[in-house]
Amino acid sequence: MRIGYTLMTEQAGPKALVDHAARAERAGFDFEVMSDHYFPWLAEQGHAPYAWSVLGAVSQVTDRVELMTYVTCPTMRYHPAVVAQKAATVQLLSDGRFTLGLGAGENLNEHVVGRGWPPVNVRHEMLREAVEIISMLFDGGHVNYAGKHFRVDSAKLWDLPEKRVPLAVAVSGSQSVQTFAPLSDAMVATEPDAELSQGWDVFQGGEARKIGQLPVCWDRDREKAVARAHEQFRWFAGGWKVNAELPGPAGFAGATQFVRPEDVAEQIPCGAEVGPIAEAARAFADAGFTDLALVQVGGDHQEEFLEFARDELLPALR
8 A cells, every 4th residue: 555645734834835745755655645725624723725836836846756636626616627727737747746636525615605505416416527527628629518517618728748637536425436436547535445445446447546544643742642633633523424514614613612632532543653553554455445645633743753754654554
């Protein structure tokens, strides 16, 4: 299983993220993924720079690691034709190292354009149309499209990379697997669900890339790690069905006011030991995932974690 590093825009500013990207490559990570948010989950995280500007900078301070959005919603805040243009540009800047990760989005980020928040079945309809539009633009030539949710009028990508941008789509159940596996190159999921993994391979017609994500909170002092994980990542306890619906950091603060530090520590490996992280990572490998991106909780606690990853964690995971 390939091990990646998460550039989490909710917990660090743009210059810090670029620095973390360069350090993560030197530490030996195989790939790097970046979240694409307009808001942090909780006010304590304190950041939300524009991911695509940061990706452009990251492409210039790294040489080897693959880059990826984890994930971009191409339906409301961005029109899919514009997402295709952004992805093609990052692929050119990175010399073919970019994968476009897509998902149906969260109210947290998409409500800012004032269009309301549709139910999940409509969001999946919108995502399917968006994936179709992006794929057509990646094929080259002029694209016209008239769908239920989107229209495209004679669009064309004038700077198209020689290496087509791979598409990865986030899924949460059998219905989304069935819908998106035939349309994309890789699967994204945040839980080590073997049924998702197996279903994806069935509908895609072979073993495919399946990319998971695992938050960890490394600190030499485990109590400090648990406290920081609770302060900044207690939103994680709600699960994606809840997390997709809440409209802002205040909503997440209210929804998680009774989540205890020990509840978070049960879900997120905390402390300085390799063992709990390796055990959590093994669950993804056993479920058939090919890639796993780690998230170090706390924007100000990346440098020591990256040293730990270089010296202890990555050798152990491999």
